[in-house]
Amino acid sequence: MSERISKKKYKITFLPENKSIFIFKGENIFDASMNAGIFLDSECGGVGTCGRCKVLLKSGQVEKVHSELLSLEDEDRGYILACQTYPKSDLVVEVPVMEIEEAAIQEGLLAKDTSKLETTEKVLAGIKRLDIRDVKILPRVVKKLVTVEPPIIGRSNSDKYRLDKALKQQLNLKDCFIPLGILKKLPNTLRKGKWMVTVTVDEISKNLIDIEPGNTTGENYGLAIDIGTTTVVVYLVNLNNGKILASASEYNKQIRAGEDIISRIVYSLKGAGLEVLQGLIVETINELIVEACKRTGVNPEKIHSIVCAGNTTMMHFLHGVSPKYLREEPYVPVTNIFPPVNSKELFLEHTPKAIVRSAPSVASYIGGDISAGLLISKLTEQEKLTLFLDLGTNGELVIGNSQWMMSASCSAGPAFEGGGVKDGMRAIRGAIEVVEIDRKTFKSKIKVIGGIKPKGICGSAMIDLLGQLYITGIINRKGKFNPDLNSSYVVLEKANPYYIVAKAKETTTGRDIIITEVDLDNLIRAKGAVYAGIATLLEEVELTKDDLEQIFIAGGFGHFINVKNAVIIGMLPDLPEKRFTFLGNTSVAGAHLALINRYKWKEMESISKNITYIELFNNNKFYERYIASLFLPYTHIEEFPSVKKILKERGLCIQE
């Protein structure tokens, strides 16, 4: 595109903010919006594939690239796609604010007002929390009380000298590094506390993190944070006993800049895109910290230690480090191991005293969330051959046991976390989490988190839906609706047929909760990527699915998955149900464990170094299997004998 850019500048004004910015001729309106800090709706990050960045052209001349993603109707009304339109004069455009915000609120992306943050009950379904009863509480950051000798004539050593002496004699801490910020407050703190002070110490680096007058050892808090592509989860933890005081979760605000990792990397390469993305993830975390602290009355300044776990790209964004080369062959991260940093360096403004450490990544697409997950799953202690599967926007797979580990990654997309699915939502209160479809009436029996009227569908129910729609004959193996059905639950609209999971009168929103053919297509692509990943990885290590003695499933998409349905749709290999174990969100649980026990952190570091990584990008075998997986359950039904049996029993078509 650069050759299109000439030196001529145009002024682009965005309504209703009335914000103007100059751009060079040849840059498009999406570029301008990024530079102006205006958020346009977008899933693809401005590359012209999602068709969501439409704006209304109010005045000015433009050069448009024709896009089928913009409806004729919209075109007639004066809409243009921002990323496909280049100015030929100064322009005024209007961003359809209400549409974006409404859409975002529907999807739970934006709180309509702050009260929503409080009323949304943050029941984090699907998270099997760490049982801290078996864990020794040995956090890296500890608080200790020390008594410092007051100065007298003849022994007028410096305040620091006397503090050093106390640290050495009372805590056996030698050569503790005392940063300038603490020196500045040292004299007043010592005198205010009448020479009795509480020190906050990093037990590994031997750095002094804080000093307070008197005894404040009771107030030592930490955060365990799972930074997912789609969802962010924060635990507020009492570091004195390891307990979770509050948990909070929200969609990752980066979704505004693209739903999947690749779109966001593309977004980060333009203008101030990287800073925008860092700002969005930081804003998400900051809001969750405020919420968790508000609910518990904990002063965020007493949070001294933060452990983050997330995929490699998310960690790059969090640290403001460009993930550019993660997207270009040979797919290189800047680093797998980020140094510990002060909160302020990451703009985590509410916790100025906290040191942020990030779980180490294994490779470009096996992140610290997996290192944390393997820590909590105890994969390295297993004698049995185990498959560890973390299902999020990316699917990560690790096969191994106490002897070896091999990993791969595949992009499942955000469907299982509610993204890209019309009535999709996260596994929070109001989400349908279980679905069973009656073979005769085609009506769904549903279970809703929190036992209230449903608002939407979370990941586990989507797997159920896909499986149940298939084995009730409502859809075929390609995920298309049977055109011959006559049911009030199936609406065969020409453009996008859909199935009604819950009728308007039964829902919170007063609208039907539905699943469309487009949604089903997204789900099939998601499950296909997961299965192709498993199959390819197995082949790489010269094993078959039957060699898998146990399968650990991690991810925040529901309390559990109905394994039968997951096998029916061909996402999980056709194995006996008892081999499957659900671990919930192992990323945040592993971060929690590493937060409260410093030796577990070391163990996690060691795990991350001992995993071999196989790149599936551009891997032909993976691609072939993926194409074969775009059917229910799979092109070759022989790989799914139990599904074949069900289909046979129900008299459904086995091969088309």
Add this chain to the structure above:
Amino acid sequence: MSERISKKKYKITFLPENKSIFIFKGENIFDASMNAGIFLDSECGGVGTCGRCKVLLKSGQVEKVHSELLSLEDEDRGYILACQTYPKSDLVVEVPVMEIEEAAIQEGLLAKDTSKLETTEKVLAGIKRLDIRDVKILPRVVKKLVTVEPPIIGRSNSDKYRLDKALKQQLNLKDCFIPLGILKKLPNTLRKGKWMVTVTVDEISKNLIDIEPGNTTGENYGLAIDIGTTTVVVYLVNLNNGKILASASEYNKQIRAGEDIISRIVYSLKGAGLEVLQGLIVETINELIVEACKRTGVNPEKIHSIVCAGNTTMMHFLHGVSPKYLREEPYVPVTNIFPPVNSKELFLEHTPKAIVRSAPSVASYIGGDISAGLLISKLTEQEKLTLFLDLGTNGELVIGNSQWMMSASCSAGPAFEGGGVKDGMRAIRGAIEVVEIDRKTFKSKIKVIGGIKPKGICGSAMIDLLGQLYITGIINRKGKFNPDLNSSYVVLEKANPYYIVAKAKETTTGRDIIITEVDLDNLIRAKGAVYAGIATLLEEVELTKDDLEQIFIAGGFGHFINVKNAVIIGMLPDLPEKRFTFLGNTSVAGAHLALINRYKWKEMESISKNITYIELFNNNKFYERYIASLFLPYTHIEEFPSVKKILKERGLCIQE
């Protein structure tokens, strides 16, 4: 004063800036000026003892404390002393800008315009520079070229991993800490340099300080900085060969807030006083850095290492750490050893990549300047019993040899650096540095730095003047002018008699250069403090002056001191001239040595730990000797037999 403060607020407006600020009733106008960031002339820091903070009251009601420091004439004209005046209503006051600035320019405190900075020839007289021929160039911060392996498919480790590998294999640097700032620029730097990069490494901490594409090993610079109470000296050093590329010096801008250390500590305790003082020293240094870089064309971003040496109080101010308890018994510093800090933490904005290290202090009033001075003087290698004497605004004394060291400090005041003396100036171009008075004509023979017409008098010439005026009978042993003299060089004005050192027609300024009775009084107090310090310290170690086998004199007050005159005035002990050696500014020379050789830094650290310190504050013996020293040469003439002899020869009164 706090009980005077009520909640009623008044608005104080300062002209000509027209800057307003609200203060509580009971706060004085000096307090208001500090909060408003308006600099009033002051030597005492607002405690009512210098009488310099006068402002013109334009409107409003005030409550004045009577002060004899304000002349009746000024009072009639509407002037008030800001620190002695409390508002009783909203006020408008005018700061006599021109007077202050003119005074400051005369004293060399302010450059009249930026061109002055360039035209003032920065001949730093009195600085005997380090002879680098004998020094191994082993700076702590080095630059090295490394070649990093490019990533390929199958070996797509992170950029950091491959850099780590190169550092280990090519530089034997293991576990080098790479901060986030460098990770952010790592991918582009590696690719821009085509996998050949220059790393800047701290050899002690093993931290990576910078990374640049290609070979930039030739550009590695450092700064050695002497931060004196009165004068600041900066050396710009090429770290590859140890050579000084430029040196620059200026008065410490903190003088605006008080001339001596105690006044400044007092100033720092009020309002934003500490921040103001940090700002002033930082501003001084920043200007000198800019000047040194401008003259040499060195990019200040290529400065990677800074070593500062200064007294303990100055180091507190530089780091923004309160020196409050340095002034209260038992005189405790916050720390003698400041941690290495990044330039930016100290607001040294021009050198963002530099690590600033400060020479360690010994005690409250024996600073890093003395540790640096002892390093360069090689005191710890001397077999002979040696007195090391650093004469600045404070006089520091160390007695010892390779076996032991004992130190003390006394406040000499800024007189020897040109402060508090009407025509005093630093030892720069245009300063009279040598004076000899003709016994018959009373005319001075002078030597001027740079060989030009004189502008003022520097420290070495002041010692000459005091001595010569005494032994020519122009002044008596109390420093008072002989009322019976009849000479065109002696003006016996009733208020403040003076001696004309150079007549108007011979000077650059076109005005007489004079020394007044008040000036002489200041000088006598200064020399008295030094001598009392030496005598008290000797007594503490149970030695006499005759045991001193050699005396090293350090300080930036002139090329050298005329020892004869220094003995005549009773500043230095009456010992044979050959025992005295002049070392010049050993603080900056020691900083230079520690900058270019990291083992010398270690040696300096070790020196600072091996010195015993004796507190002379509130020491009765010191006080008695100080009182006895307020005569020329001393109350007891027997301590100065050579002076007695001269007086006898010249037929001058020996005892009054």
